[in-house]
Amino acid sequence: xxxxxxxxxxxxxxxxxARTMGFLREPEAVFWVFVxxxxxxxxLGIAFRTxxxxxxxxxxxxxxxxxxxxxxxxxxxxxxVPLASDAEAERALRNGTIVALVHGxxxxxxxxxxxxxxxxxxxxxxxxxTLQRAAGREDPARIEAITRTQRGTRYxxxxxxxxxxxNLLGTGMWGVGFPIATARQQKLLKRYMATPMRxxxxxxxxxxxxxxxxxxxxxxxxxxxxxVFGIGMNGSWPAFISVVLAGALSFSALGLLVVSxxxxxxxxxxxMNVAMLPMWLLSGTxxxxxxxxxxxxxxxxxxxxxxxxNSLRALMNDGLGFAAVTPSLALLAAWGLVSFxxxxxxxxxx
Numbered sequence: 145x146x147x148x149x150x151x152x153x154x155x156x157x158x159x160x161x162a163r164t165m166g167f168l169r170e171p172e173a174v175f176w177v178f179v180x181x182x183x184x185x186x187x188l189g190i191a192f193r194t195x196x197x198x199x200x201x202x203x204x205x206x207x208x209x210x211x212x213x214x215x216x217x218x219x220x221x222x223x224x225v226p227l228a229s230d231a232e233a234e235r236a237l238r239n240g241t242i243v244a245l246v247h248g249x250x251x252x253x254x255x256x257x258x259x260x261x262x263x264x265x266x267x268x269x270x271x272x273x274t275l276q277r278a279a280g281r282e283d284p285a286r287i288e289a290i291t292r293t294q295r296g297t298r299y300x301x302x303x304x305x306x307x308x309x310x311n312l313l314g315t316g317m318w319g320v321g322f323p324i325a326t327a328r329q330q331k332l333l334k335r336y337m338a339t340p341m342r343x344x345x346x347x348x349x350x351x352x353x354x355x356x357x358x359x360x361x362x363x364x365x366x367x368x369x370x371x372v373f374g375i376g377m378n379g380s381w382p383a384f385i386s387v388v389l390a391g392a393l394s395f396s397a398l399g400l401l402v403v404s405x406x407x408x409x410x411x412x413x414x415x416m417n418v419a420m421l422p423m424w425l426l427s428g429t430x431x432x433x434x435x436x437x438x439x440x441x442x443x444x445x446x447x448x449x450x451x452x453x454n455s456l457r458a459l460m461n462d463g464l465g466f467a468a469v470t471p472s473l474a475l476l477a478a479w480g481l482v483s484f485x486x487x488x489x490x491x492x493x494x
Contacts, residue, residue, distance in 0.1 A: 178361060181311045182368050185304055188430075189373055192299035199223035200267045203242035205233050209249040215278035216246065221270050243267040304369045305456035306429035308362060309391065313423060313449050315361065316395030317416055319354060321403040325412040351484075354396045355389070362388050379459035383466045387459070390473050391452040394480035398448070400487040423449035448479045 203225045204213055216224050225242050227233040236242045237256065244257040244267040255271050257264040369375035377384060402419050406412045426440075427433055427449035436444055444450055451472035458464045 178364050181307050181365055185300070185307050185365065185368065186372065188303055189300035192303075197221075200244075200263060200270065201225050201242045202267055202271060203227045203233055203236050203245040205230065205245055205247045208246060208253075211278070212246060212249060212253055212275065215275055216271065218278070219270060219274040222267070222274065244271060246271060298373075300369070300373045301375060301461050302432075302457065303430065304365065304373075304375055305460050306453050308365050308388070308456055309427070309449055309452040310424070310429045311361060311365065312358075312388065312391045312452060313395045313420060315357075316354060316392055317399035317402065317420060320351075320396050320399035321406075321412050321416055322409070324400075324403045325406055325409050328406075329408055351393060351396045351400075354392055358388065358392050375460065377460055378463035379468075380465040383464075383469050384456070384459045386466075386473060387452060387455045387469055387476075390476040390480065391448065394448045394476045394483070397480040397483035397487065400491075401483040404487045404491040423447050426450070428453050446475070448476055451475045 199220065199222055201223045202216060204216065205227055206229055213224060213226075216222055225236070227236060227242075227245075233242075233245050237245055237258075243261070243264045244255055247254040247256070253275055255268050257268045259265060366375075366377075398419065399416075402415045403412050406415055426436060426444045427447050429449070433444050433450055433453075434441075455469040455472040458468050462468075
């Protein structure tokens with residue numbers, strides 16, 4: 145009873161409770177936090193599901209001998225596409241209907257392909273190997289092929305941790321930014337100045353309210369991944385929870401910093417996009433951040449969303465523990481602490 149009475153007169157508790165209950169009055173927010181990430185994971189998980197590789201379409205130009213056509217048809221990795229004219233062949237190469245084009249006859253064939261695409265390089269090697277074997281080539285060394293499917297190699301295994309990180313970013317920043325901007329635009333913040341409420345209590349209430357919904361938000365995605373795609377936690381659960389909490393607090397604090405001076409919803413939207421766009425593009429949500437040039441990697445690795453995504457994948461897919469994610473936790477703590485301190489200093493009620 146004494147604890148209940150104390151909470152009733154605690155401004156931070158009452159503010160946090162109001163923020164938490166206010167979330168339930170916004171069905172749109174519930175959709176974007178819980179439903180949208182699951183629908184996105186389902187759609188992309190099905191679209192990029194693991195399946196047997198399809199034969200590569202290889203064009204055979206007009207005038208190519210039957211011996212070459214028959215030899216190519218014996219390769220299970222290739223699908224022969226007869227082409228009636230040079231114009232049709234060029235068009236097929238240009239629009240990607242075929243990945244390589246074969247001209248000529250047995251003993252004197254030509255392969256036309258684009259060397260900048262990996263599958264075209266593979267098609268060229270398969271074509272050469274098939275035609276050389278058809279011409280009587282024998283391999284002096286015997287090589288045994290052993291197939292093995294590795295844990296965590298599917299696209300959905302890569303994607304789900306990225307979606308968790310993206311959801312933490314979006315809900316952390318937008319969930320904090322919009323309520324404050326709306327209150328400022330409606331002159332509510334100006335009225336708060338007349339109350340005993342302090343800025344620190346007001347801003348902290350957003351962070352604490354965010355944490356209350358965090359577990360349900362992340363649990364929904366993890367449960368969906370487990371039930372639908374069989375994605376489990378191969379690493380440390382305490383480390384996973386620590387990364388999620390650190391990421392959520394960091395993004396929420398960054399949202400407070402962005403909205404601390406903005407006066408309109410339009411201004412907040414612009415500033416939020418400026419802050420979030422580099423992380424959407426560079427932090428490896430839908431594809432690996434290592435694909436960007438080495439010269440920008442220090443900037444990419446310093447982004448908080450990169451730290452969250454890399455840490456979650458190390459824990460969920462690689463089975464690592466606290467030691468592997470300690471540098472990321474330190475980076476996230478620095479982002480969160482600096483953002484909150486600066487936001488607290490520059491925040492204005494009006």
